Amino acid sequence: EADIYQTPRYLVIGTGKKITLECSQTMGHDKMYWYQQDPGMELHLIHYSYGVNSTEKGDLSSESTVSRIRTEHFPLTLESARPSHTSQYLCASSEGSGGNEQFFGPGTRLTVL
C-alpha cells in the first residue's frame, strides 16, 4: 500500500546527542518536505527537496540538515540536540513540482532533556 512512514514516532533524548529522524514514502513522489510544529501552533517548513540530490531550506531557520540520496528516503539529522529542538516533526511528500496534493506522515515527537 502506498504510504509515507516516519520513525521513530516518539523520541526522548539527552542534550548533545546526534539524532536522525527517518522518513520514507512508497508513492514515488519527487517532492518531499519537513515541517516543524510546536503543540497547538502553526506548521513551519524547515526543509524540502525536489528530487534526488536536491535539498533546500524552508521558511523557518533550522539547525537540522537533510539528505536525499534515494527518491523514497528523506532523513533529517540534528548533530547536537538541544532542548530548543523539542517539537513535533512532520514529513510530507507530493508528486511533481507544481504543488500537487501533499500527503503527510504520522510525525515524530522529539523531546530533548
Add this chain to the structure above:
Amino acid sequence: KQEVTQIPAALSVPEGENLVLNCSFTDSAIYNLQWFRQDPGKGLTSLLLIQSSQREQTSGRLNASLDKSSGRSTLYIAASQPGDSATYLCAVNNYGQNFVFGPGTRLSVLP
C-alpha cells in the same frame, strides 16, 4: 508574499449541526488549495484538494468551495459528529511555490 488566515480560531457545536469553516488568502493567483484534518499529536490527513480551475469538491459529508477572485475558501461539514472534532487546516500554493498553511480552526463537536 502569500498569507493564509482561518476564521474562527476555535468552534464548539452540538452534534448534528451543519457548520462552515473559513479560509482566506492574500494572493489570489493560486494553483491549488488543500484542506487537512489534524488530530492532537498526529500528522495531517488530506481531506480535499481544489485546483484553481475548480469551484468546489465534495467528499462524503464534506464540501469545499473556492472563490479565487475574493481569496476565500469554505469547508462545509454536514451533520457534524463527535468524531469530526479535530483541527482543520487549509493550505494554498502558487505555481512552483511551496504550500502556505493557515493557523487552523480547532473544532469540538459535543455529543
